[in-house]
Amino acid sequence: MTIEKDIFKDLFIFEMANNHNGDLKLALKIVKAISKLQKKYGINAAVKIQYRDMTSFVHPGFRDRTDMRQIPRFIETDMKKDEYKQIIDAIKAEGMLSCCTPWDENSVDLCIEHDVDILKIASCGCADWPLIEKTAATKRPMVISFGAYGLSQIDKVNSFLSRRNINFALLHCIALYPVTDMSFQLDIIDKMIKRYPNATIGYSGHEEPKNNIVCQIAAAKGASVFERHVGVPTDKVKLNAYSLNEEEMEEWIKAILYVRGICRLPNEEKVILAAEKETMKVLNRGVYVNRSIKKGETITLDDIFYAIPCAEENQMKAGEFKRNVVATKDYTENDPLLEKCERLPLEILRSAIHAVRGILNENVIPIGDNFVVEAYHHDGMDKIFYTGAFFIDIVNREYCKRLVVLLPGQMYPLHHHKQKEESFQVLTGDLVLNVNNKTFTLLPGELCTVLRGDMHSFYTNDGVIFEELSTTYVKNDSFYDDIEISGRDPIERKTIIKDW
Secondary structure, eight states: OOOOTTTTTTEEEEEEGGGGGGOHHHHHHHHHHHHHHHHHHTOEEEEEEEEOOHHHHSOGGGTTOSSSTHHHHHHHTOOOHHHHHHHHHHHHHTTOEEEEEEOSHHHHHHHHHTTOSEEEEOGGGTTOHHHHHHHHTTTOOEEEEOTTOOHHHHHHHHHHHHHTTOOEEEEEEOOOSSOOTTOOOTHHHHHHHHHOTTSEEEEEOOSOTTOOHHHHHHHHTTOOEEEEEEOOOOSSOOOOTTEEOHHHHHHHHHHHHHHHHHHOOGGGSOOOOHHHHHHHHHHSOEEEESSOBOTTOEEOGGGEEEESOOOSTTOOBTTOOOSSEEOSSOBOTTOBOOOOOOOOHHHHHHHHHHHHHHHHHHTTOOOOSSOEEEEEOTTOGGGTTTBOEEEEEEEESSEEEEEEEEOTTOEEEEEEESSOOEEEEEEEEOEEEEETTEEEEEOTTOEEEEOTTOOEEEEOSSOEEEEEEEEOOOTTOEEESSHHHHHSOHHHHEEEESOO
């Protein structure tokens, strides 16, 4: 069995309500209904059923009890093993993922026998360690709901599964059926995303079927897995108060897809739309000359004014004008200024500083007030977005601690130290480190030590913040392999920033 690493990305889990009432024909009908929607909307879909070994799951002394409504329901909806296998095979035949909640250890074994793709631990089992251990030992992707349990239990499960290198998702859930208004507590999704970076975070809903606001809020908060009870009503089967019929399933899917569409950032960046730019042409002030100007004349602030619209394609906008622009053509009074002002190296450096501050703030890494920043720009300030780095000096005694920030695509050139030994530990992002011609890719939490004399360079694809822990930092102890870089005055290579 091959499972993609991103199996939980934008995953819809359709749980058969009341375990399809133990009816094989009804189960296959539900699979077909879900498959139709999966194909129509192109979603990543999993269909979930439940396995219970009734010979061991319910204590013999309680099997005939009718005062505990769950026990007779479990017994009535039980099926033969080969019937369960038919359902799993039908799910896979439709191109969907199979998912199963095993309620006991024997059922875990049956899941593996049936080659189930995803194993689910229900809320009532998220503190059942014998069951969790048995399920984790299969190494299958796991989903765990936490209705009636808080962060302390989620912490334990997260740590347990993380140490075993399991691909897993943690679902916020309220164990009410249906959930009453004002009981959803969806802010916990924000906390879970920050607190459990190794897991996929999702939402398992029990709200009444027409309420799609809750799932939309969960989607907007960043939940990636969504689970609902679903079914197909018949003359004999009536859906419960928190399960979706076919029409309600479709509305649920559409509601989540709509929010994903309006929230999602392509490549984590804001895309400026062409229609936005057209709108701004009228609203942005453009630069105009207030007198006749001959080609070759120097244009100063006294020679211009700002007004809407910024109508010309190449017209300079307010905020772009720099002092002493030289005219490349003749202008008459009130003409739009069509000159270009090249960005000064210092402006490019300042833009990079703003980006570094933004990355630190985004990742909630405060650096206090007592620090010095060294902005390295080995090939010049104007190329700092390509070559360089930002070193934030925190402590420099017999030991040294520095935070290092590289912007996306930035590279620090090959060099070595004669006096300093240093260790790098990534806090966020990715660091590709080359040491003595061996390449290491470090992700958050990973560590690498560079010894004195080791030739090393590093770069990042998506941006990185890492800690440099070292012996005392000594100025002029960096010896570059590139002759041009090593030949430059240190002032050309870096800028000291004490107040940004």
